[in-house]
Amino acid sequence: MEIQHEGLKAWIAEAAGITKPDRIYLCDGSAEEDARLKKEAIATGVFHTLDEQKWPGCLYHRSHPKDVARTEGRTFICTKTKRDAGPMNNWMDPAEAKAMVMPLFDGCMKGRTMYVMPYVMGPIGSPYSRVGVEVTDSLYVVISMRIMTRMGKAALEMLGTDKPFVKGFHSLGDLEPENKYILHFPEEDAIWSIGSGYGGNALLGKKCHSLRIASFQAKNEGWMAEHMLILGMEAPDGEVTYMAAAFPSACGKTNLAMLESPLKEQGYRVWTVGDDIAWLNVGPDGRLWAMNPENGFFGVAPGTSANTNPNALNTVTKNSLFTNVLQGKNGEVWWEGMDVPPPSDGTDWLGNPWTPGNGVNGAHPNSRFTAPVSQCPTLSPKWQDPQGVPISAIIFGGRRARLAPLVYQSYDWNHGVYVGATMASEQTAAAEGKVGVVRRDPMAMLPFCGYHICDYLAHWIDMGQKISHPPKVFHVNWFRKDANGKFLWPGFGENIRVLAWIAERTKNAGKAVETPIGYIPTKDGLMLEGVNVSDGALEQLLAIDPADWKQELAEHKEFLAKFGEDLPKGIMEQYEKLVSRLEK
Ligand code: SAT
Ligand code: MN
Numbered sequence: 001m002e003i004q005h006e007g008l009k010a011w012i013a014e015a016a017g018i019t020k021p022d023r024i025y026l027c028d029g030s031a032e033e034d035a036r037l038k039k040e041a042i043a044t045g046v047f048h049t050l051d052e053q054k055w056p057g058c059l060y061h062r063s064h065p066k067d068v069a070r071t072e073g074r075t076f077i078c079t080k081t082k083r084d085a086g087p088m089n090n091w092m093d094p095a096e097a098k099a100m101v102m103p104l105f106d107g108c109m110k111g112r113t114m115y116v117m118p119y120v121m122g123p124i125g126s127p128y129s130r131v132g133v134e135v136t137d138s139l140y141v142v143i144s145m146r147i148m149t150r151m152g153k154a155a156l157e158m159l160g161t162d163k164p165f166v167k168g169f170h171s172l173g174d175l176e177p178e179n180k181y182i183l184h185f186p187e188e189d190a191i192w193s194i195g196s197g198y199g200g201n202a203l204l205g206k207k208c209h210s211l212r213i214a215s216f217q218a219k220n221e222g223w224m225a226e227h228m229l230i231l232g233m234e235a236p237d238g239e240v241t242y243m244a245a246a247f248p249s250a251c252g253k254t255n256l257a258m259l260e261s262p263l264k265e266q267g268y269r270v271w272t273v274g275d276d277i278a279w280l281n282v283g284p285d286g287r288l289w290a291m292n293p294e295n296g297f298f299g300v301a302p303g304t305s306a307n308t309n310p311n312a313l314n315t316v317t318k319n320s321l322f323t324n325v326l327q328g329k330n331g332e333v334w335w336e337g338m339d340v341p342p343p344s345d346g347t348d349w350l351g352n353p354w355t356p357g358n359g360v361n362g363a364h365p366n367s368r369f370t371a372p373v374s375q376c377p378t379l380s381p382k383w384q385d386p387q388g389v390p391i392s393a394i395i396f397g398g399r400r401a402r403l404a405p406l407v408y409q410s411y412d413w414n415h416g417v418y419v420g421a422t423m424a425s426e427q428t429a430a431a432e433g434k435v436g437v438v439r440r441d442p443m444a445m446l447p448f449c450g451y452h453i454c455d456y457l458a459h460w461i462d463m464g465q466k467i468s469h470p471p472k473v474f475h476v477n478w479f480r481k482d483a484n485g486k487f488l489w490p491g492f493g494e495n496i497r498v499l500a501w502i503a504e505r506t507k508n509a510g511k512a513v514e515t516p517i518g519y520i521p522t523k524d525g526l527m528l529e530g531v532n533v534s535d536g537a538l539e540q541l542l543a544i545d546p547a548d549w550k551q552e553l554a555e556h557k558e559f560l561a562k563f564g565e566d567l568p569k570g571i572m573e574q575y576e577k578l579v580s581r582l583e584k
Contacts, residue, residue: 001028001153004161008133011167012116015135018102019171021109027117027142029152034143041139047321051331057319060327061140063198064175065350068324069366070200070207072447075182077212079451086452087564097183097192104179104194108171109137117145118155118165121210121279121293126386128223128281128291130214131159134168134204141170141202144321147296147370149205164189166213168204172197184208186216186450199298199323199368210277210293212450218279219451219459222466227444228278229257230290232380232389233499236267240380241503244278244290244471245395246444248425252478254299255492258311258378262493262530268500271380272311273389274373275299283387286468291388294373301325301367305339308492311378312369321370324349326362335363392506396443397476398425401436403548404477406489406526406541407498408518409505413464415518416473418574421457422556423475440559454566461570472506475518480541488537497527515544516581549582 003009003026016024027033038059041047047059077085078094085091092100115136122129133155136142145151159165166189173179173195180195191208193201200207214225232240247253257275261268274292283289297315301322304312316322326334328343342362348354349364373383382389396419398404410416424440440446442453449456464470476498478491501521504510511525520542528538556575560567 001026001156003156005159005163007162008159008165011133012135015169016114018105019109019114019137020107021114021137022111023113025113025115027115027146027152029146029150029154033152034146037139037143041143044139046139047143048327049331050322050333054332055317058333059143059321060325060333061321061323062349062351063324066177067175067180067196067198068364069198070447071177071180071182071196074177074180074195075447076184077450078183078185079187084452086449086454087562088446088449088453092183094185094188097181101181101183101192101194104173104181105169105171105192108173108194112137115139115142117142117151118159119145119149119151119205120155120158121149121205121214122291123384123386124150124154124158126291126388128279128388129158129293130166131155131163132166132168132205132209134170136170136202138170138172138197138202140197144203144370145205147321147372148203148298149295166191166209168209169193170202170204182208184212184450186213189213189217203298206277206294206298207448210279211445211448214279214293214450215445215448215456216450219455222282224280224459224463226278226280227276227448228290228394229253229275230273230278230292230389230391231257231259232271232273232382233496233503234267234269234271235500235503240271241392241506242273242290242389243393243395243499243502244280244391245397246420246423247397248399248423248439248441248444250428251397251399251425252491254297254312255309256495258309258315258376259496259499260310260378260493261496263496268496270378270496270499271382272376272378273380273383279388280391281388282463282467283390285390288391288467288471289388290391291385292373292383296373297369297371297376299369299371301335301369302363302365303337304335304369305337307339308337311376315376316369316371319372319375322368323370324364324367326354335367336361391471393474393502394471395474395476395502396420396423397478398423399428399479400424400426400477401479401481401485402545403552404475404480405520405544406478406480407474407476407501408515408520409502409512410473410475410518413470413473414461414570415574415577417457417460417464418571418578419473419475419518420460421571422559438555452566454563454568457571458568461568474502474505482537482540488541489533490531494531497531501526516584517544517549517578520544546582553579553582
């Protein structure tokens with residue numbers, strides 16, 4: 001395998017000139033290479049083996065204890081002007097940013113190997129797929145990227161002699177938090193990341209490329225890169241309705257993407273296309289088509305069980321990587337909320353001896369599994385379709401104890417954009433920050449939008465003009481509670497009942513009533529046979545409390561003020577309309 005691309009050769013030489021590795025290794029992505037690199041990673045302690053009978057092909061990794069999650073405070077958008085990074089991103093001048101981290105990169109790979117990984121985001125052969133090349137000194141990153149992306153030879157072939165690619169420059173550095181930087185140069189299709197070996201900070205194909213850099217490319221080129229799952233909902237007539245959904249973290253995105261239907265016998269089920277990122281393009285038919293740029297799942301382990309997400313559990317039984325979960329004495333893995341008895345003895349995510357009930361978590365709350373999408377039992381046969389899947393519904397959501405009904409449909413595209421722009425979630429104990437505090441997160445893109453948030457919302461509004469048959473836009477809230485703090489809706493698999501209503505609405509069917517905030521199901525609009533939701537609970541689930549909404553609107557106004565003077569007119573128009581509908 002030889003590089004035919006002069007630009008790539010020059011860039012690799014430049015990277016090596018800075019980092020000064022002893023060796024440069026070009027990854028071909030083959031199974032043979034994977035096995036060889038895993039052996040080396042095991043020998044050097046990067047990975048630990050697991051019980052080959054119970055967890056065939058699986059490995060265990062523990063990250064640096066201070067390097068266990070994305071670090072938004074160390075993440076920067078380096079555009080020429082501060083304005084173009086917008087009010088929600090950290091900004092640095094590109095030249096200053098590079099000068100600042102250059103001493104950290106200088107000679108950082110001395111005595112070690114620099115791995116060069118060409119990768120494709122998106123199915124091989126899709127017109128919507130893109131190439132990136134990441135250089136790294138981390139075997140954990142290489143072995144993970146082979147699952148998360150289409151890595152190696154195919155990418156080099158797609159690159160040819162002169163195709164563009166995103167340049168990912170990564171090193172573990174010294175892993176000290178104050179020497180950690182995740183720098184994005186959207187105007188140069190480049191990412192520089194140092195000081196982290198964890199997930200989104202280091203597997204540069206994921207959030208850095210497929211969201212931050214891609215969102216910027218998408219704005220310039222007329223498509224969309226969104227933080228969305230993609231699923232197909234099959235109805236008894238066999239028709240599959242495709243939907244894309246954005247939720248803030250801790251709202252069950254992976255669970256919804258892999259929903260196990262309790263109504264399979266009646267003909268309702270979900271097909272998984274993706275669980276985290278969607279690239280959306282306007283097709284020749286004027287519809288919006290979505291594809292999953294990823295090849296793997298990087299999911300939160302704790303809370304994943306046979307009850308909450310049996311399909312995720314079945315996905316990770318082989319050929320998967322586990323990071324920062326509990327490592328059992330007999331080569332098993334375990335995490336809190338797995339709903340099986342813990343091993344009698346093990347080593348926790350920090351590497352300390354652990355026994356059940358010793359008072360500390362065995363797994364870090366953000367511990368992860370890394371698994372091939374292809375192993376998902378609910379995998380959609382169309383998940384690698386070069387055209388993607390046609391999206392009929394976009395779903396926004398959040399975790400709200402009051403306020404938001406179980407589901408509502410926006411009036412039109414622009415109203416839907418407003419719903420996404422103001423979406424919010426209440427903090428859970430699992431996330432940082434105070435429990436119950438409302439965090440607003442437009443389209444769940446706040447940490448992932450690679451440019452000015454106002455330009456992003458303007459792009460959404462523009463796209464409404466470009467899509468002649470736009471998807472309908474919905475909002476869901478699985479987390480509404482009664483006066484005693486009890487969840488009103490069973491959630492998980494039963495959410496298929498809501499998806500079924502959404503699917504009907506996309507075909508201009510489904511019983512609905514108009515309210516000031518949008519269309520909600522009539523009392524008999526949702527399919528509720530066989531689920532334990534009383535009439536009273538249903539009433540509360542669908543209630544729209546004017547006092548709560550008045551308060552909510554005041555918060556919208558305050559939040560939108562933070563966007564500054566570039567906030568698109570279309571957004572404030574929707575705000576005014578909502579105010580006047582609620583006043584009536
Ligand atoms: O680390 S990732 O960014 O890939 C996952 C997450 O934090 O959302
Ligand atoms: Mn995500």
